[in-house]
Amino acid sequence: MAVKRQTIIRMAKARRLGWRIAGSIALVLGLIGIALPLLPTTPFLLLAAFCFSRGSRKLHNWLINHPRLGPPIHEWREHGAISRRGKILAMIALVLAFVGALFFGAPVWALSMQVVVLLAVAIFILTRPAPPEPQA
Numbered sequence: 220m221a222v223k224r225q226t227i228i229r230m231a232k233a234r235r236l237g238w239r240i241a242g243s244i245a246l247v248l249g250l251i252g253i254a255l256p257l258l259p260t261t262p263f264l265l266l267a268a269f270c271f272s273r274g275s276r277k278l279h280n281w282l283i284n285h286p287r288l289g290p291p292i293h294e295w296r297e298h299g300a301i302s303r304r305g306k307i308l309a310m311i312a313l314v315l316a317f318v319g320a321l322f323f324g325a326p327v328w329a330l331s332m333q334v335v336v337l338l339a340v341a342i343f344i345l346t347r348p349a350p351p352e353p354q355a
Contacts, residue, residue: 238274242267246282259312261291261305268292300350309344313337 249263
């Protein structure tokens, strides 16, 4: 019985470590996305918050209360909202992704699939509301 309990405890610790690692990777990708317009920031921050919520309450609280990284998470959680700037950067990234595929000579079938996926993503992003204006 004690061996089974120890195994369960070890598995739980390993699972939490896995969530922390996944959250850290998502956070790093989100931070890189701040500088690179082709890499979206907010989805990676949301993923990091999700992972940290399962792996580390301390890291989760740090992320959602961070003065720069926390607001997009709160806007999404509370309103399902994406900022205007975020939408513009996302549309630029979608167009650049397609142009890149064209430039590198992707086959027509791949371009067709890419158009369908990129249009679906664009429709989703553009139909999300903007966050409410902060009250003075």
